[in-house]
Amino acid sequence: MPHAAAATPQLLRRVNAQAVLRHIRGADVATGTELMALTGLTRASVIAVCEDLIGRGWIVEQDQPADPASPRKGRPARRFAFNRGAGFVLGLDIGAATTTAAVADLRGTVIGRSSGSFRAADIPAQERIGVVDLACCEALEAAGADPGRVLAVGAGIAAPVDRDGNVLVTQRFWSLFDVGLRSALKELHGWTVLLENDANLAALGERWRGSGVGVDDLVVLLAGERLGAGVMESGRLLHGRGGAAGEMGYLDMVEGVGSSDGIAALVRQWSAAGGGPSAGGPASAPRVFADAAAGDPAALAILDRISERMARVIASIASLINPEQVVIGGAVAESAGALLPGITALLPRFTATPPRVTVSPLGDAIVTAGAVRHALDYVEANALELALPARG
Amino acid sequence: MPHAAAATPQLLRRVNAQAVLRHIRGADVATGTELMALTGLTRASVIAVCEDLIGRGWIVEQDQPADPASPRKGRPARRFAFNRGAGFVLGLDIGAATTTAAVADLRGTVIGRSSGSFRAADIPAQERIGVVDLACCEALEAAGADPGRVLAVGAGIAAPVDRDGNVLVTQRFWSLFDVGLRSALKELHGWTVLLENDANLAALGERWRGSGVGVDDLVVLLAGERLGAGVMESGRLLHGRGGAAGEMGYLDMVEGVGSSDGIAALVRQWSAAGGGPSAGGPASAPRVFADAAAGDPAALAILDRISERMARVIASIASLINPEQVVIGGAVAESAGALLPGITALLPRFTATPPRVTVSPLGDAIVTAGAVRHALDYVEANALELALPARG
DNA sequence: GGTAATTTAGATACAAGCTAAATATATTGC
């Protein structure tokens, strides 16, 4: 049996340092007195902790601001600021056809971005990894960030990933890809890669900087090339046994209707109508919506039909998970706004606990935003264990 | 802003005492050396912690066993044992028609049980509370347990309860009942009542002492008077925004089929066929199963139909939550065994991640078992904050 | 411009809890 780590005095420092760091991170700059109030520690302890954190590189002591704007009495306080440039994180959105990499500082501000496309669907894993690596390096270059200062990489893929960040072997394609990707980036740059399902990352992103800020029970529908849901309950991502929570590809059949009438079909239909990423047909989404606004019965019927399907899916989620809010994101999001009133109106007919329904404002960046957040979560949780590379 | 409790040296003792107590609870009796190995602490600390726990009444020092069966060399070790009689917990199953109370010691062994019925559906809350209180007192009497030594009361009701143990005001009937129940039991006996949804408690019970032991991603379908699901993900109960997670009453409509064909109808149909609690019609469940076994086409058709409905419900859960196992419990459980092969065979057609499906072995006690576990969880989590009443 | 008031910083004394190492105690085996 493994040791249950004994609580030694050092644990106290770690706990208190985490608390202090969390507050400084949230407040941009903090004084000892503020930290005393926030943490409940004495001044002596707060100062000791801050000195510790300065030594580790996580915070820096700021000069006194020469601004007469805030003239306060008494001896000026030492000002401790979060060192947002102590390192960087990468957020990756690895799709079937393209990959996007985003570089962010430790506050999550994106300071570099780059995309790359895969030449074909059946290229060898080595080439795929090369495209991803190139996107990462280009994004770092654009940000002026040293690859050696990347503390973690969050990566979203369109496959189930369990809560330990592993892809099931049964997912043959992604499995091979992943094994190679993770070890390749580790060997090339020494990076730690944290894999997650793309819909789960979308949920993280939406709760962080989307329309679900502060919502603990949140579901994000990521509809585009495929349909997946990222489910957060009590502020935590749900994975299920094999990471397949929210994989609704098969819901079609469950609905008891022919699969040609199900969700996947809905997305296809929508896409064919110009709402999806591969738009271009004569019946474009804008035209359908315009026609509907003008009162065209055929266009209205299409919208009604789509709204009802969406409402049924959301109601099914509401009955099982009871989220406070459901966000529609992904490629279909830009067209989804017009459907909201219809969906919202239908929901009470299908569920006793209808959630608020919104459309994601994050657009294409929904997965990379979540990937950045995922990497930051890891860095923040392990801050005191991670050694910051010395400033070059 | 509230103080984030500062980590003081006392926290160490609390953490280590919890760890030691947890191990002693699991091992029945432990020596200092064993605890050193399990916790990673030094002997001095382990002994100090144990002395502390003895003083608080949670553990007792056992006499040396005069058994030559285990003749060991060296100085005999002090033997610390969990004081399972330091207090008691109550587990309540509060149904629409009846209430059952179970008394258990701190190991969860049920040592007393009693039930009571409500005279009618519309009796005043005061009378309802009286029935519940009487069942509690009778169960305690049967167990020979002093009501003053009850440390917590877990109570399951057939309504949504949020993760703080509160019933939504919109649930008018249960809301009134609960407010009265909680304060009444507090005033009468000083008990702390922990409310939970009955299906959620069924999940706790099933993971504790049912067919889901050790399963972290578990769903329990509680089918009887109504249909509800208790969902555990990563070993935690899911509540959702208002505690309505798993309330599948409305799934009928979502399935896109007439509600007369849905789940509630399934349960009604099953019940009418004698599978439910209100059995008694001429077409009893045993007869249907017997006929089916004899090859009767009509009976076989009924079973097939029910199996397919069950499979669709479970598949819907599998697609959204991806549990490792689904347990069928409640009044229909006794008849459900015969359906398992059919359900299991159908599942792969409806979901890519079919869970293992089993039938609960807990019978009527499924909710009280979970209620006891719920109360024990509370007691164990707050052991060092709870003052044990002095031995009478 | 000196002085009081105010606010923060730093230093000292002490308490809680843990480790480590030396010493004491109780039992078995010969």
Place this chain on the structure above:
DNA sequence: GCAATATATTTAGCTTGTATCTAAATTACC
């Protein structure tokens, strides 16, 4: 009875915390 063995207890020292007192730096005021 004595060695071997396993456990218990004691003592010194480390880390981290609190509490309290004194020092420093700035503003406000006369």
